[in-house]
Amino acid sequence: MSPLPRFGRIADGPPAPAGGGESFATLLAAGGARVERIASLAQADPPGAWYDQPGDEFVLLLQGAARLGFAGGEERALAPGDWVVIPAGCRHRVAWTDPARETLWLAVHLPPIAGRGAIADQ
């Protein structure tokens, strides 16, 4: 028998914390890959605190507004429909998300590739 599909709406999911921050929901995970819904409100990672991941990440902004920061000082504003590929080892942080309305993201974490691990923290 054919396995059954599963349906959902991206608007449905855990809301961002009312006082600001972010909420995560895994929509699908298999084989070291993961599809995640993120809801953010007034979210900002502490300056100098970098995400540094062992696999590539794909991020699509679906609603709201955000700015991502990258090691080296670049900051990039994102609007709905903008996507970013964040390669393994690319240090990044959420610099800002809209404090007035929820920002929704789809994030896809791809499997780490052997021998291509994260760079040392510095």
Add this chain to the structure above:
Amino acid sequence: MSPLPRFGRIADGPPAPAGGGESFATLLAAGGARVERIASLAQADPPGAWYDQPGDEFVLLLQGAARLGFAGGEERALAPGDWVVIPAGCRHRVAWTDPARETLWLAVHLPPIAGRGAIADQ
């Protein structure tokens, strides 16, 4: 040195064929996983022609309107913001996409898992 991010807009990419059909663009691929942008216009897979994939797929409708068909006869209408998890081995087809405007999808193919037939639990 930190690897560089790559930016894009989901609206930018190969348009659907003017006479109807679909166009594919791979935005990121690694470790057996793939993130794909699909643009469809008046697309319908032939009745009885099923996609049957060795890995789970996640599909998000971003713009337009579509109907997916599943083995067993179920047909499901999709609007922007609707997502579907299509487990490995779940036979499916595109039954219809809007003939009046382009339909945009994000599709994520997860790595096949040996000996596995069920979706990851949410």
